Amino acid sequence: MRDLVQHDITGKTNNMQMKKTLLLLSAIIAIFGSSSGQSYEYDCVINFESNPCWGIYKIDTSYSMSNWHICKPNKQTFESAFSAPLAILTDSTGPYRVNDTSSFTVQLTDHFQCWCMPMIGAFYKMESDSLTDFGMIELSTDNGLSWNNILSNDIIPDGFWLTPKPIFTGRISEWTEFFAMLPNVENIDTLLFRFTFISDSVQTGKAGWILDDIKLLIHTEGAPEIVIRNEVSAFPNPANNTIIISHAAFQNGLSISVYNIQGQLLYNHPMQQAKTEIDMSQFENGVYFIRVFGVNTNVVKKIVKR
Known part of the structure; x- marks a missing residue:
């Protein structure tokens, strides 16, 4: 077990899932970057290898009696890492x-000017008794x-998961x-993510939980206010040929834009009433x-x- 191990951030994988995520991230970067003139940095895949580190990210497995190990997996169910060996x-x-x-924690310290909607993700496998033994x-x-479960809609609303929840x-x-965006986190000096596995009194002989390539995305410069309402x-969502955008607190000065996953602008038009139908x-x-953006709104x- 390693205590307070610092890890470099690499992006070395040819996995199709990673490519899909990066494509989605490119769209988010394009959408927010196009209006603010700012840039994101996505170079943060914690793969648990012994690479040099910037000192921004820190893994702590030093909790008393923690059952978490950073190692080469050697179980029948967990036979290898996602990005080998660790x-x-x-x-x-x-x-x-x-x-x-x-538990173990991932600490992310802000060495930059501000946070603007950071993102977190990882690859994982699980083998446990359903519901009675679980991860969090x-x-x-x-x-x-204080701590809040990221599966709570108050922390990550349903629309901000870039993968299935x-x-x-x-x-x-x-x-x-x-992989998900954290829309309600801004201007925080330090973010802590605590990964916890909880088991009951029944011995199952099962493997538990394994994670690899923990991903974090941060914004490095000043950014526009993001108001989540x-x-x-x-x-409907999914939609067929039309979609309706509704704003319960509609006011003049709002606009609607539609982007594809490459971040290309496909539609841009003023929102002229509380419900607007878009032909797709x-x-x-x-x-x-x-x-949807304008006065006090950027959603x-x-x-x-x-």
């Missing part, structure tokens, strides 16, 4: 312990005084990716981002056209 997992060779709550990822913005219990035998909705019949099937919704 990963972080609950016990390196045996099943996870009973009556156990084990929590976020702290006050140096560990993860399930950290049961059996997930293939490497699965989760429940008043803005896009429906000329768009190919796929993922799109709809941005992005992810939609799917089928």
Whole structure:
């Protein structure tokens, strides 16, 4: 086990899932970068290898009696890392312990001017008793005084998951990716992410939880205010030929833009009433981002056209 291990950030993988995520990230960068003139840095895949580090990211497995190990996996279910040789997992060779709550944290310290909607993701596998034994990822913005589950809609609303919302219990035998934006986090000196695996008193002989290539995206410069409001909705989603954008607190001066996953602007028009219908019949099937912006509003919704 390594305590307070610092890791460099690399982006070395040819996996198709990673390419898909990077494509989605390119769209987000283009959407926000086009209006603010600012730039994101995406060079942060913590792959647990012994590379030099900038000193920005820190992994802490030093919790008392923690069952987390940074090592080469050697289990029947977890036979290898996503990006070999190392990963972080609950016990390196045996099943996870009973009556156990084990945690590790990822600390991200802001060496830049501000945060603007950071993102977090990883690849993982899971083998546990469904619901009774489970994993959890929590976020702290006050140096560990309080923690919030990232699966809560208050932390990451449904529209801000760039992958399907993860399930950290049961059996997930293939490497699965989760990735999401954190829309309500800005101007924080330090972000802490706590990964916890919790088990009951029944010995299952199962492998537990393994994670690799923990990804973090940050904005390095000043950025426009991002106001996330429940008043803005896009429906139906998935959509066919039309989609309706609704703003419960509509006011003059709002505009609507539609971008594809390459970040290309496909539609831009003033929002002239509380409900606006957009014709998407000329768009190919796929993922799109709809941005509603103007006075006190800067909202992005992810939609799917089928």
